[in-house]
Amino acid sequence: MAKKENQYEGYGFATQAVHTGTDYDAETGAVRRPLHMANSYKLPEDLSKVNYSSTDLLFYARNGNANQHWLEEKIAALYGAEDAIVLASGVGALHALFWTLLKSGDRVVYPNVSYMAVYRMFHELFNQKFGVETVMVDMTDLDAVKRAITPGTRLVHIETPDNPTVGVTDIAAVAEIAHANGALLSVDNTFASPLNQRPLDLGADFVVDALTKYVNGHGDAQGGAILSNDLETMDCIRYEAQVNVGAVISPFNAWQIFRGSVTFPLRMERINQSSQRIAEWLEQQPGVTFVSYPGLKSNPGYLTAQKQMKNGFGGVISFGLDVDDKTVEQFCAALKVVTFAVSLGHDESLIFPQPSYDERIHLYPEKFQKGFLRFSVGLEDADDIIADLRQAMEQIGLTAIS
Numbered sequence: 173m174a175k176k177e178n179q180y181e182g183y184g185f186a187t188q189a190v191h192t193g194t195d196y197d198a199e200t201g202a203v204r205r206p207l208h209m210a211n212s213y214k215l216p217e218d219l220s221k222v223n224y225s226s227t228d229l230l231f232y233a234r235n236g237n238a239n240q241h242w243l244e245e246k247i248a249a250l251y252g253a254e255d256a257i258v259l260a261s262g263v264g265a266l267h268a269l270f271w272t273l274l275k276s277g278d279r280v281v282y283p284n285v286s287y288m289a290v291y292r293m294f295h296e297l298f299n300q301k302f303g304v305e306t307v308m309v310d311m312t313d314l315d316a317v318k319r320a321i322t323p324g325t326r327l328v329h330i331e332t333p334d335n336p337t338v339g340v341t342d343i344a345a346v347a348e349i350a351h352a353n354g355a356l357l358s359v360d361n362t363f364a365s366p367l368n369q370r371p372l373d374l375g376a377d378f379v380v381d382a383l384t385k386y387v388n389g390h391g392d393a394q395g396g397a398i399l400s401n402d403l404e405t406m407d408c409i410r411y412e413a414q415v416n417v418g419a420v421i422s423p424f425n426a427w428q429i430f431r432g433s434v435t436f437p438l439r440m441e442r443i444n445q446s447s448q449r450i451a452e453w454l455e456q457q458p459g460v461t462f463v464s465y466p467g468l469k470s471n472p473g474y475l476t477a478q479k480q481m482k483n484g485f486g487g488v489i490s491f492g493l494d495v496d497d498k499t500v501e502q503f504c505a506a507l508k509v510v511t512f513a514v515s516l517g518h519d520e521s522l523i524f525p526q527p528s529y530d531e532r533i534h535l536y537p538e539k540f541q542k543g544f545l546r547f548s549v550g551l552e553d554a555d556d557i558i559a560d561l562r563q564a565m566e567q568i569g570l571t572a573i574s
Contacts, residue, residue, distance in 0.1 A: 178192055178245065178249050180192050180249065181249070185250070185437055188246075188249045188250060189246070189250060189433055189434055189436055189437050192249040193242040193243065193244075193245035193246035193249075193430065194242075194246075205427070207239060207423060207424060207427040208237065208239060209423050209424065210233070210237075210423075211232065211233040211237075212231070212232055213230040213232070215231055216229075225411060225416060226411075226415075227407075227411070227414065227415060233422075233423065234414070234415060234418055235414075235415050236410075236414070236420070237422075237423045238423070239423040239424075239426035240420070240421050240426045242426075243383075243395075243426045243429055243430045243433070244256040244257065246430065247366075247383070247387070247399065247433070248399065250366040250387075250433075250436075251366045251370055251372060251379060251399045252372060252373060253372055253379070253400060253401060254400070254401040255400060255403055256397050256398065257397065257398045257406060257409055257410060257414065258383065258395055258396070258397050258421050259396050259398070259413070259414060259419045259421055260394065260395065260396070260419045260421045260422070260425070261382070261394045261395065261396050262362060262381070262382025262383070262384055262385070262394075262395075262396035263289045263382075264419035265380050265381075265382070265397055265419075266287075266290060266293070266380050266396070267293065268398060268412075268413030268414065268419055269358060269380060270293060270298065270327070271413050271417065272408050272412045272413055273326065273327055273356065273405070274302070274304050276303035277303060277304075278305065278326035279304075279305040279307065279322070279325045279326055280294060280304055280305065280307065280327045280328075280329065281307045281309055281321050281325055281327075281328045281329070281355075282306065282307070282309075282328070282329045282330075283311045283330055283331055283334055283341070284308040284535045285311075285331075285334045285335075285336075285337050285535060285536060286331055286334060286335065286360075287360065291532060294306040294308075294329075295308075307320050311331075311332075311334070311339075311341040311346065312339050312340065312472065312473060314342065314345055314346075314349070317345075317349055321353050322353060323353050324353075324354075325350070325353055325354070326356065327355060327356050327357075328346060328349075328350040328355050328356070328357050329357075329359075329360070330343070330360070331363070332359065332360075332363075332364065332369075333363040333364060333473075333477075333485075333486060333488065334363070335360075335362075335363060335488075335546075336488075336490060336526055336544075336546040337464055337490055337536055337540055338363065338464045338465060338489065338490045339464070339472075339473060340471070340472075340474075340476045340477045341473075341476070342476045342479075342480070343359060343369075343480055344374045347374060347375030347376055351375070356378065357375065357376045357377050358376065358377065358379070359371035359378070359379050360379075360382075361379050361380070361381050362380070362381050362382040362386070362517075363486050363516075364481060365381070365385075365386040365387070365436075365440055365517075366387075367437055367440045367441070367483050368444070368481045368482065368484050368485065369482070372399065372400070372401060374480055377402060378398060378399065378400045378402070379398070379400070380396065380397065381396065382395075382396050383395040383397055383433075384515070385515070385517030386436060386439070386440055386443075386487070386516075386517035387429060387436050387517075388432040388433070388517075389432045389435065389439050389517060389518065389519060390518065390519055391515065391518035391519065392428060393424075393425040393432070394421075394425055395421050395426065439519070439551060440483075440484070440487075441483070443484075443487035443549055443551065444483065444484025444485060444486065445484070446487075446551075446557065447465065447484075447485065447486065447488075448465075448467045448484070449554050450489060450547075450549055450557055450561075451465035451467060451489050453561075454489065454491050454561070456573060457572055457573065458571050458573070459494050459572065460491055460492065460493060461491075461493065461494050461539060461543060462490075462492045462539045463490075463491045464489070464490040464491065464540075465488075465489045466486065467484070467485035487516065487517065487548055487549045487550075488548050489546075489547045489549065490540070490544065490545065490546050490547070491545055491547065492540065492542060492543040493545065493568075493570065494542075494570070495543050495568060495570070496528075496543070497525070497527045497529070497543075499543075499568050500525045500543055500544075500545065501525060502567070502568050503545075503564050503567070503568045504525060504545070504564075506564040506568065507523065507560055507564045508560055509521065509556050509557055509560040510523050510547075510557060510561070510564075512524075515548070516548030517548060518548065518550055519550055520550045520551075520552070521547070521549050521550035521552055521557055522548040522550070523547045523548070524545065525544065525545050525546075526540070526544040526545065526546060527544075528542055528544075562574075
């Protein structure tokens with residue numbers, strides 16, 4: 173699909189977030205894009221030129237819908253990408269990318285710390301169903317990466333910061349290793365967001381962002397994006413994974429995320445600031461066994477994060493409490509401002525424990541194997557979040573200091 177010219181190219185990030193993909197409604201003159209809930213569109217009189225597996229023409233929602241296309245314009249602009257494909261969820265976007273790029277006999281190198289769905293796809297589904305060779309490696313260890321990425325590797329996939337330990341991988345360095353061996357590099361950028369990090373500028377071939385999280389930002393819609401400058405492959409993804417597998421986003425979800433994306437830069441700036449302050453506070457608490465956040469000088473990935481994360485370090489903090497699994501759950505239940513729930517990037521702060529009996533816990537560094545929590549900082553006052561964490565610590569018998 174041909175790239176639509178972005179008339180706001182060269183403007184600031186926040187200006188593009190507000191204006192790209194937006195226009196007056198042709199019928200009413202409204203200054204907001206309308207929601208088109210139709211699943212079918214008027215066909216041209218001459219059907220001989222219609223390709224029913226194409227995405228170039230609006231005629232059926234699985235082949236694309238107007239709200240999806242407007243959102244794609246905006247997400248491509250935020251990432252500085254030639255093209256964007258928006259699908260039904262972040263996992264749908266990951267699957268679409270892997271499904272299109274990989275075939276039986278290919279080799280994939282991916283992180284030993286990764287999102288559960290990525291672990292499932294590579295460790296089980298693509299490996300067992302389709303005969304794709306999948307190799308896990310510590311992506312923060314470049315020597316280990318060099319040994320794992322061999323000639324014949326088709327794809328290297330990374331997350332940075334990763335989920336759930338918030339480890340930092342050097343995108344440019346891994347891109348160089350991957351390309352030297354003839355491999356493609358994909359980066360899950362969800363934890364960083366396009367405000368903080370643009371992997372295509374650092375050598376990545378493809379980027380995936382779970383728009384459900386920071387770009388939407390309100391915890392009320394699901395969507396995922398694939399970004400790339402490889403237009404030919406992006407057309408293949410549309411044909412194979414969107415049209416013929418069907419992970420298309422609904423017009424309503426696309427409309428909601430488009431709405432949320434306008435305030436995304438402001439929200440992300442606030443979240444960056446609050447997260448840094450809260451991470452520094454957590455690091456001073458005697459009952460906290462570790463804090464993993466890229467903006468802390470004590471973090472092993474701090475220098476790499478300084479190099480590739482330009483506006484802040486994101487809103488996810490992983491930390492440990494010196495208590496057992498049951499007491500961690502009691503801590504979460506005692507919170508009043510922070511919400512005890514999964515996901516991240518919402519307007520409200522969210523916290524979720526990673527128990528010691530998790531099947532992948534042995535893959536994480538040792539300090540993450542007891543009392544481990546993943547904390548997504550929201551838009552509440554930082555003072556209120558800190559006070560809430562303090563009172564919950566005290567309720568489970570941990571000392572908390574100001």
